[in-house]
Amino acid sequence: MIKNLKRNLALSAVAASVIVLGACSTADKDQEQLETGLSGSTIPYEKYELDNGLTVVLHQDDSDPLVEVNITYHVGSAREELGRSGFAHFFEHMMFQGSENVADEEHFKIVTEAGGTMNGSTNSDITNYYQTVPVNQLEKVLWLEADRMGFLLDAVTQEKFENQRETVKNERGQRVDNQPYGLRFERTGEALYPVGHPYSWSTIGYVEDLDRVNVNDLKKFFQKWYGPNNAVLTIGGAIDKAETKAWVEKYFGSIPRGPEVTKAEKAPAKLAETRYITLEDKVHLPLLQITMPTVYAKHPDEAPLDVLADILGGGKTSLLYKNMVKNGLAIQAFASHPCRELACEFTLLSLVNPQKVQSLKQMQTIIDETLVEFEERGVQDDDLQRTKASIESNTIFGLQSVAGKVRQLASGEIFSNEPDGIQADIERYNAVTKEDVMRVYNQYVKNKPAVVLSIVPKGQAQLAVAEQNFTLPERNFEAQTGEQADIKQAVIKDDFDRSIQPSAGVNPIVGIPDFWKHNLDNGIEILGVDTKETPTVFINIAMEGGTLLDSPSKPGVASMTAQMMNESTALSSNEELANRLALLGSRITFTSSGRYTNVYVTSLSKNLDETLVILKEKLFSPGFKEEDFTRLKQNTLQGLQQVLKNPSALASRARALVLYGEDTILGQPEGGTTASVESITVDDLKAYYDAYYRPNLVDMVVVGDISKAQALEATKLLASWEAKPYELPSFGEFDAPEKGKIYLVDNPGGVQSVISIVKHAMVYDAEGEYFKSRLMNFPLGGMFNSRINLNLREDKGYTYGARSGFSGGKLTGTFSAGADVAGQHTVASIQEFLSEISEYQKSGMTEEELELMKKAYTQRDALSSETPTRKAGILIRMLGYDLDKEYRERQKDIINKVTTEELNKLAARWLDTDSMDIIVVGDAETLREQLTVLDREIVDLSVPK
Known part of the structure; x- marks a missing residue:
């Protein structure tokens, strides 16, 4: 569905230098501007309903020998009660903890x-x-x-309940509480929606709510919402329908x-006045977010509001980019219109460059001026053309x-009772006119009350747009009291034995x-x-060397050069290039x-020639314009400061430094340090x-969707590319x-x-010790049901996920194990x-683990080359490591013949923990004394800044 094309708002620190806030950008064009609309797009399907109300949607696709099974329950956090937040997400975890005929953790093992x-x-x-599985495994997954x-229900025990409650808390800590900007959505929802509104709390819920409930509360929630009449089972792939x-x-x-489930009422938020809220967070870059209530998903005004968001803040062609990012005032700025079933929100956001902006009030003024500019400018033809192409x-x-098709069918059925709604969505976006866009601007955005969120560094509340004028009422709920009778599941009678796991086909x-x-x-x-599966083309041009060609004294040149290649050329401005690509729907x-x-390069087949014209210009006529460089350099420097607030990024830098030292390029951050980036000039690039x-x-x-002849004709643009020899660096033994x-x-x-346990290991090989060591690691830390993950996550509840593995390239290789763990369990987790x-x-x-590994590795090829990008990944690896077409068959032969004795010798050789360094990113004041029990020298490490 078009709804699913709106990228979720996400915020993460990119180690290279930039803070990425994903923007929503979805809209279509004025029918008057099109001689023809989009061609019909459909996903063939068959839909029926069982007597118990389960809706079934089938899609046959024989292009690959695999099948996707998706079961979607029409229940999320919006169906929870006040003071009972997080139940739906909690039950997502509980549904993997076994059932009457499937042992604890066995679901993961079987798949x-x-x-x-x-x-x-x-x-x-x-x-x-x-689940996506080889088609011979379909019956097993349905079982x-x-x-x-x-x-x-009878398999939901108090022990499992307590364990998963801790896992959910760890997930919240990792994704929300311990992440810069992690509370952004929660705080906005609390302020935008009235107390008790289904969207006034976040999906993951509040820790105090999770602590308040017991196992029977959870069982009641399951009984109410997880019946077949509130679910859609969607199956797609190389299936036999009968x-x-x-x-x-x-x-x-x-x-x-x-x-019986009643349909939830649409409930867009309403604001009588603007609410200002301030969040002091462990951030370097202040953030301004303005959120206004609008409509709900599928409302007639959703499409024109999406177009409006794209015009105001949908990338390099937008007004916010021009007024905030291009001039260096913001690292990022965008507008979005995310929609959910019951309500939508119109959001304007700016991630500010503190070197140029003294307070967020200045950015609010620019946003206000941008809206006035839009009124005067109006909606232009290209605005609608771009969004239609997108x-x-x-x-x-x-x-x-x-999987993509199945999920679209499931979403369509859940929200619209129509699995294949693609053409209907296309038609509603095609119908948007310039007048529609201006109308919704005046109705929902212009001078309307909003939630204005200022996220500022701790201790700098004065940077906020305005003093906070809204305080969320205290969440005072009485603790659960009294005993509750155990809840039992209904008795189900079958004419077969459900305890027998179905066998797989061939x-x-x-x-x-080929x-x-x-x-x-x-x-x-x-x-x-x-x-010929889809009319698309994907191209990957890989130039060997990359960041390894940087000087250890000046890391970041390769990364900044690539960033500059995404900017203006000598022939066209950044905005002109972005507009040309957007009109083609290419990247x-x-x-x-x-x-x-x-x-x-990604392109629709029909637009490849025009896309390659742009590629030729970008590759061979880069602009390296001083104004682009100055802006990117400032953004990079500010991004580096923000990276140092991210514990995962700190751990990554520490791993490189510990393994390779500060005197090699391998020990330096790929995006550079603040000192090295300061010294980089445009001439370096x-x-x-x-x-x-x-x-x-x-x-x-x-x-x-391109023949060899067509591809060679298209790639003629590279034939005149002038060769100039250069040497790759080499590294000795570490x-x-x-x-x-x-x-x-x-x-x-x-x-x-953040815990990282590391040591040097072997470089990549396709059939030797490296390949076999990865097989060896699979039961230890290479899958969900690994020993490490089951221990730290499922048994102890210390983490959301723990893993180990070997990683090797042409020059270096490592073994590592790690997890993000609750701070109070740091030492116990290391132990x-x-x-x-x-x-x-x-x-x-x-021997049992060996057999599981063999089956997993030999049966997963059906999934390995389904999409163009997966196929390209296989081919680029073959080129990079000089592999022939038969190497995968030889790998299978190795897997089938390998023994526990051979793999265990590798474990004995490579898994000596005494030789492993342990990196801990955490509150040093609390942890330093606790870590002494591990009987290792403790070194306070400062990572490159």
Whole structure:
């Protein structure tokens, strides 16, 4: 659905330099400006309903031997009661804890063993569970989903309840409380909606609410909302429809209906006056967010409001970009119109450059002036053209995977009782006129009350737009009292034994996709795949060297050069290029990370020629304009300051420094330090471009609806690219300590600690010790049901997730294990990590673990090359490591023949915990003395700034 094309607002620190706040940008164009609208886009499906009310939607797609199973319950945090927040999200966790015929954690094990992937998600309106598996595993997945729909309650024990309550608290700590800007959505919801409104609390809920409830409260919630009559089962892929229907009836048909569910009333927020709220947070960059209530999803005014948001703040063509970002006042600025089932919000946001802005009041003034400018400017033809192209391209790109199609069908059915609503959505956006956009601006935005949120560094409340005039009423609820009778599930009678797990069919044979190969005279090696599944093309141009070519004394040049390649050219301005690409629905992105500088191109097939004209201009005629450089440099410097507020980023920097030292480029941040970025000049970037943006060591892949002949014709633009030899750096052996140390990185007041346990290991190989060591690690920390994760997350409740693994490239390799853990459990978590790794080194994997690993690795190929980007990933790896087409078959042979004895020898060799360094990012004042019990030297570490 178009609704799903609105990217979720997300805020994260990017290590290179920039703080990314995802903006929503969805709209379409004036019908008058189009001679023809978008062509019909549909997803073929069959829909029916079981006697118990379960809606079933089937989609047949034989392009790959896989299947996606998605069950969506029409319940999210909006169905919770005041003082009972977080139930829906809590139950998302509980649904993975086993049911009557599926043991605790076995759901993960079965899907992993089947070579599949799985997860669940919860938002304010729905909870869904989804699995992508080889098609021979379909019956097994339906059995799993039916068992937790009909036979869950008796398996929900007090112990599981307590454990998952701790896991949810850890998730909140990791994603909300310990993250810069993490409370942004929660605070906005509290201020925008009245107390008790379904959207006035966040999906993850409040810790005090989770502490207040008991296991029977949770069971009641399940009984009320998780019946088949409040669910949609969507199945897509290479299915046999008759067989699938029979399995659906067998496993789901006897599950009784739940209570009848009344439809929630639409409830857009209403504000009588502007509410100012201030949040002092551990941030460097102040943030201003202005939020106004509008309508609700699918309301006739949703589409024109989306167009308005795109005009005001939808990227480099927008007014906010021109008035805030281009002149360096803001690192980011955008407008968005996120919609949910019951209410929508119109948001204007600015992430401020504190070097140029003295207070957020200044940015509010610019926003007000921008709105006046929009009134005078009006809606232009290109505004509508751009958003129409975005709708078309995003819709088509969303159909590249079976999972994408299945999720669209599920969403359409849940919210509109129409699975395939793509064409209807396209038509409503095509119908938007210039007059519609101006009308909704006047009705919902102009001079309207808003929630104005100022997020400022701690101790700097004076930077806020205005003094806070709104205080949320205290959340005083009496504790749960009295005993409650146990809640039992309904008795279900079947004519078969549900305790017997269905067997799988014949495992589909999937190899590396057929590809063609070609070499240009200047050294570029090209691999390509012609696939007709969607009318799209994906191109990846990989220039070897990347950030490794930076000087250790001046890191960040490669990264900034790539950033500059995304800016103006010598022929066109930034805005002109962005507009041309937007009108085509295409993207061209330059990035530099690790060993490669990459150029990514995505385009609809019909627009590829025009897109490549722009690529040629960007690649061969970069602007390196001083004004672009000055702005990017300032943004980078401010972004680096913000990165230092992010505990995960601090841990990443510390790992590099501990492993490689400050004298090598490997030990430095890829995006540079504040000192190195300060010293970088535009001439440094020009020199890097001249020396290393060359075809000598370029690998290229072309995947999509394009023949070899068409691809070679299209890539002629690279044939004249002039070669200029350059050498790649090399690194010697890195010393490994006999006794690892504890490196403590201070994150004052952090409610969680980030733990990283690291050591040097082997470089990449496709069939040797590195490959086999990854197999060896799988039961230890390479899957959800690994020993480490089950211990720290499921048994102890210390973390939201823990893992271990080997990572290797051409020059270096590492073993690492880590997790974000509750601060009070830091030392205990480290002890459990060391205990699990040491025991595994001593005793190794079991035969049962070996068999699980073999099945998981040999059956997951069906999922490995479904989309163009996955196919491209396989090909670029083959080029980068000089692999032939048969290497995957040889890997399978290794997996089938490998023994526990062989893998356990690798565990004994590589998993010596004494030689591992331990990095802890947390509140040093609290942790320093506690860490002494680990009997290691403690080093206070300051990461590069």
